[in-house]
C-alpha cells in the first residue's frame with residue numbers, strides 16, 4: 001500500500017488541475033441544466049403551438065397567481081382565457097399545464113379519448129409525504145389495472161342497495177342536526193350553516209366508509225365540547241394540501257434534493273400535514289384491523305405503516321378505536337373482500353387504508369359545500385325559495401324515505417344550480433399518455449390537462465345571457481333549455497370513466513337534508529356575520545366558504561296535525 005500512497009502523492013500536483021477542470025465542467029453543466037429546466041425549454045418547444053403568456057424563469061406563473069389572484073387559480077384562468085381563448089398553456093413553476101375551458105374539449109379529453117387521458121395528474125412521486133399517502137393509494141390518483149379493479153370493487157356500494165343503507169345513516173345525522181338547529185332557533189343565535197353541513201357530511205361518509213359512528217364533536221375531561229381530533233386532522237389535510245403543491249415549482253432536476261430536504265427538515269405546514277396524516281391513518285388502521293378480524297382476514301402491514309405513524313397523538317387515537325368493530329357491509333368490508341380479477345390477489349394493507357381514507361376525504365367537503373351553497377342561494381332568492389318550499393310542503397311533514405327522493409325535482413334542480421355556480425370540485429385534471437388531436441390542437445404525450453369545470457358551467461354559450469343568475473328552473477328535466485344543452489355544459493361530478501364514484505350518494509344525501517331542513521326551518525342569511533356582507537370563498541383544490549356561511553334559523557309554524 002505504501003508505494004501506491006507515495007505514487008498518488010507524487011501524482012496529485014499533476015492531477016489537481018485536471019480534477020478542478022472536471023469539477024468545474026460538471027458544475028457548469030449542472031447550472032446550465034437547471035437554467036434550461038427553469039425555463040422549461042423542452043416543454044415549451046413541445047407545446048409551442050398552444051397559445052399562452054411566456055412564463056418567468058423557475059416560478060412560471062406562480063407569482064401572478066399569488067400576487068394578483070390570492071391563489072384563486074380560476075381567476076388567473078379567466079384572464080388568460082379572455083386573452084387566449086378556450087385552450088391555453090401556463091406554467092406552474094416549471095411544470096407546463098394546458099387548461100381547457102370548453103365543454104366539447106372536455107368531452108374529448110374525459111370521454112372520447114379516455115385511453116389517451118386515463119388518469120389524473122400527480123406532479124410528484126407517490127412517496128410517504130403529505131397527502132400522497134392519504135389519497136395516494138386511493139381511487140382518486142390510482143392508475144392502470146389497480147384503478148380499474150378497485151373501481152369495479154367499490155362501484156356496487158354506490159348502487160341501489162348501498163345507497164339505501166346510506167339513506168338511513170343520513171336520516172339519523174339530519175335528525176341530530178335538527179335538534180341543534182332547533183336549540184339555536186330557540187336561543188336566536190346565528191348558525192354557521194357551512195360548519196353544520198360539514199359535520200353532517202363527515203358523519204355520513206365516515207360511517208359509510210368505516211361502518212362506525214363518526215363522532216364529529218366530543219367532550220374533554222372537563223365536559224367541554226371540542227372537535228374530534230380526527231375531524232380536525234381531516235380538515236387540516238384539506239385546507240393545507242395546496243401548500244404541499246409548491247413542490248411543483250421546483251425544477252425537475254432539483255426535485256429529489258428538495259424532496260429529501262422537506263423530509264428531513266419539514267416546514268410547519270408539512271409537519272402539521274404529517275401529524276394529521278398519522279392520526280387519520282392510525283384510526284383507519286385500527287378499524288380496518290378490527291374488520292379483518294371479524295372477517296377472518298389477515299392484516300399484513302408490509303409497508304410498516306403502524307411503526308411509521310407511531311407518535312403520542314396517534315397512540316391516543318389507536319386506544320380510542322381499539323374496541324370498535326366496523327359494521328358489516330361498509331366500504332372497508334368490500335375493500336377487504338375485493339380480489340384482482342386477473343391474479344386473485346387481495347388488496348395490500350396500505351391500499352385498503354388509502355382507499356377508505358380517500359372516500360372520506362373526497363366525499364365530505366364537496367357534499368357539504370354543495371348543501372351550504374344551495375341553502376345560501378335559497379336564503380337569498382325569494383322566488384326559488386317559495387317554489388322549493390311549496391314542493392316540500394306538498395309532500396307533507398313526514399321524513400322522506402329512500403324511495404321518495406324522486407318526488408323532489410325542484411330540490412334536485414336547486415342543488416344542481418348551486419353546483420353549477422359554485423362547483424365544489426371546480427376543476428379536474430388528466431395526464432396525456434399518447435399523442436392526441438383535440439379538435440385541431442395536438443396534445444403530446446406527457447402533457448397535463450386541467451379542465452376548468454367552473455368556467456364551462458358559467459359559459460354564456462350554454463347558459464344564456466344571465467349565466468350568473470341563480471335559476472333552478474334551468475335544470476327541470478322537462479324544460480327545453482335542459483334538452484338543448486351540450487351534455488358536458490354541466491359537469492360538477494366530472495365525466496367519462498373517471499366520473500365521481502360518489503355522485504349518487506352526494507345527491508341523495510343533499511336532497512334528504514334540504515327537504516328535511518326546509519320542512520321544519522326558515523333560513524335567513526346573516527350578512528352581519530361576514531366582513532363585506534357576503535360569504536367569501538377560500539382557494540384550494542376544492543371550493544369552500546372561507547369564514548363559514550351564517551344564517552338566522554327559525555322554526556316554521558307546524559302544520560295543524562290531522
Ligand code: HEM
Nearest residue numbers: 139140362363366367370425428493494495498500502506
Ligand atoms: C357534491 C359532491 C361531490 C362533488 C361535486 C364531487 C366532484 C368530483 C369530481 C369533479 C371528481 C373528478 C371527476 C373527473 O375527473 O372526471 C370526483 C372524483 C371522485 N369522487 Fe367525488 N364529488 C362529490 C362527492 C363525492 C362523494 C360523496 C364521494 C365518496 C363517497 C366521492 C368520491 C370520489 C372519488 C373516489 C373520485 C375519484 C373517482 C375515480 O377516479 O375513479 N365524491 N368527484
